[in-house]
Amino acid sequence: MGLWGIVLAAALLTPLVGGAQEAPLLGLMNGNQLYNLCISNDAADSAVCLAYVMGAADEFVVADGAVHQSTSPAWACIPRQATAQQLKDTVVGYMSAHPSDRHGRAAAQVAIALAEAYPCTRDQTK
16 A cells, blocks of 8 residues: 555544544553444444454464464354454453443453353354
8 A cells, every 4th residue: 555545544534533533652552442433422432432342352363373373262253244243242242241440441341241142152263
């Protein structure tokens, strides 16, 4: 992607991030901040939440594959047919049920929520 592509992408994404006033930079979001974005009626906040959940889930899947041997259990086995909205709903449900844990890192909340909702069976980890 050339310089103009990067500038265009930044310009297009700026309105989405602008609505998420509580979201800090550098991935240092805590669970309360993510939860507030996810339950917001603002479309931009909801989009940031969905993007964060999907990005975190993608990263965990990639990192899990790089770290574990083929005989090690995976952290979560998300079904291929699961939608982005389902994953977001799963994370919001977990954070709603565990308000005392939301002060921690948002990425950890996503990982725990998805691991609990989509545990791996022995056959799935092969």
